[in-house]
Amino acid sequence: MRPGRGFTLTELLVGVAIGLIGIIAMFHVLSTWDKTKRTTAAGSDAQIAGAVGYFLLERDLKQAGMGFGAAKSTVMGCNISAIVNATATTTARAAFTFPLVPVRISQGASGAPDSLQVLYGNSSFFTAEQAFKASTSISKKTDSRNGFKVGDAVIVSDGAANCALIEVSGDTNADLLTLDHAAGSLRFNAAAGTGATFSSGLLFNLGKTPQLNTWQVANGTLVVTDGLYRNTAIPVADGVVNLQAQYGIDSDGDFKVDTWQDADPVDWTRLLAVRVAILTRSQQYEPTSTGPVYVTQTAPVLPWLDSSNAAIPFTMKNVDGTDDNNPGDDNDWRNYRYRVYGGMISLRNMVWGVSP
Numbered sequence: 001m002r003p004g005r006g007f008t009l010t011e012l013l014v015g016v017a018i019g020l021i022g023i024i025a026m027f028h029v030l031s032t033w034d035k036t037k038r039t040t041a042a043g044s045d046a047q048i049a050g051a052v053g054y055f056l057l058e059r060d061l062k063q064a065g066m067g068f069g070a071a072k073s074t075v076m077g078c079n080i081s082a083i084v085n086a087t088a089t090t091t092a093r094a095a096f097t098f099p100l101v102p103v104r105i106s107q108g109a110s111g112a113p114d115s116l117q118v119l120y121g122n123s124s125f126f127t128a129e130q131a132f133k134a135s136t137s138i139s140k141k142t143d144s145r146n147g148f149k150v151g152d153a154v155i156v157s158d159g160a161a162n163c164a165l166i167e168v169s170g171d172t173n174a175d176l177l178t179l180d181h182a183a184g185s186l187r188f189n190a191a192a193g194t195g196a197t198f199s200s201g202l203l204f205n206l207g208k209t210p211q212l213n214t215w216q217v218a219n220g221t222l223v224v225t226d227g228l229y230r231n232t233a234i235p236v237a238d239g240v241v242n243l244q245a246q247y248g249i250d251s252d253g254d255f256k257v258d259t260w261q262d263a264d265p266v267d268w269t270r271l272l273a274v275r276v277a278i279l280t281r282s283q284q285y286e287p288t289s290t291g292p293v294y295v296t297q298t299a300p301v302l303p304w305l306d307s308s309n310a311a312i313p314f315t316m317k318n319v320d321g322t323d324d325n326n327p328g329d330d331n332d333w334r335n336y337r338y339r340v341y342g343g344m345i346s347l348r349n350m351v352w353g354v355s356p
Contacts, residue, residue: 046239050280050341053222053237057215060118060224061274061345065102067121068155068204069353070128075157075202076268077101082165082228083190090187090229098212098227100155100163100204101268102347105245111315113243115216116276117227120349121206123152130203137193140203141178145171148179148205153188153228155204164194179203188228217243222278239280241338242314244302248273248344255351257344260304272351277302277342279314285330286337294334303342314340 068076078100084093104117127147134141140156148154150168157163167188170180184191212227215236222240223233248257250270257273265271279300286295299313306312316324318331 046280046282046337046339049222049237049239050278050339053240053280054276054278054341054343056224056236057116057222057276057278058343058345060120060211060213060215061103061116061276062348063120063211064118064347065120065349065353067123067206067210067349068100068129069102069347069349071100071157071202071204071269071353073267073269074160075100075163078157078161078163080155080163080165082188084228084231085184085187085189087187091231093227093231095190096227100157102271102350103274104264105247105262105274107262111242113217113241114245115214115243116245116274118211118213118215121153121204121210123147123205123207125149125205127205130205131201132198132203133200135194135198135200138183139178139180140198141175142203143177145177145179148203149208151186151208153206153208153210154179154181155206156194156198156201157204158198158201162197164198166194215243217241220281237278237280239283240278241281241317242279243276244279244314244342245274245276246304247271248275269350269353271347273344273346275304275342275344277304277340280339280341281319281333282337282339284337285335287330287335294332295337296334300338300340303340 079097080100081095081097083095084090086092098117098119102119106115108114125147130142130144132140132142148168148171150171152168154166154168155163156166165188166181167186168179169182169186169189181189183189183193210228214225214227216223217240218233220239220241221235222237222243223235225231225233246260246262247265249259249261249265250257250272251259260275288294299316301311301313304312316333318324318333320331324333
């Protein structure tokens with residue numbers, strides 16, 4: 001360059017080109033960093049959702065069966081007739097039924113998410129089942145009413161297939177044996193009482209705030225519904241796309257789980273554990289630039305094996321819930337990352353209830 005003549009157009013264009021190359025390189029680095037950051041953040045969200053969802057479900061299942069875990073096989077599984085009256089803490093619910101079991105799994109069709117119904121009490125007295133030998137539609141005369149207090153929810157059983165949910169309204173009868181459950185006056189007492197069905201039988205104390213919780217996946221969210229109070233689904237963890245569960249059965253009476261199955265147990269007292277798996281999906285769409293290569297090549301698998309020790313893959317659906325048709329667009333499940341959380345959960349109230 002001659003000092004007297006300054007820059008030529010060629011030299012100026014070369015400088016601009018070098019600057020543009022630098023800008024392109026800088027933005028490429030920034031774009032790559034941002035993509036990595038979004039992938040990491042989205043993966044962290046899926047990890048947190050799965051861990052929290054599994055922790056809360058596990059905590060619920062560990063309490064399953066409290067208050068009735070020692071029930072005999074003739075009683076366990078009985079059909080409970082219930083009604084919920086409107087109070088400050090409950091929403092009215094017309095007559096409905098549910099089984100006297102610690103947990104019941106409803107299997108989803110063709111690999112769709114399962115749902116779990118968990119039942120347990122919270123009495124602070126840890127009372128065993130109590131027999132009654134005289135009964136009306138609004139009272140029960142027991143062998144001993146120790147541990148039963150006003151406001152306690154109680155399962156009444158005839159010792160066989162019939163059960164009902166009531167609430168204790170009085171425990172001051174002079175005989176020290178009678179428990180009252182005035183018709184229609186409290187949360188769980190029907191206006192007509194329990195009728196004449198229960199002339200004698202057994203009482204199981206579930207305490208003042210029993211739980212009948214249903215866990216399920218709805219629109220990509222793990223939700224829990226309290227069937228005895230508000231009966232409204234409460235979101236627990238977002239980004240959950242599947243929930244699978246099985247019963248752990250002691251089939252030979254040695255107090256050890258030796259059979260895992262989807263079907264309800266024939267004898268509910270042999271149910272000692274459940275195993276569950278939660279599948280979460282990252283919200284970050286990660287397309288590939290070339291070829292049919294995806295961030296998730298194959299379906300995630302359950303954290304247990306089948307009877308032949310083979311891996312069990314989750315049944316995958318497109319993001320919008322339609323069947324997997326591998327279109328390669330942002331609706332394809334393969335363009336997202338997944339996390340699996342699960343394990344075996346011992347039903348300690350059942351184990352303690354049937355142990356020698």
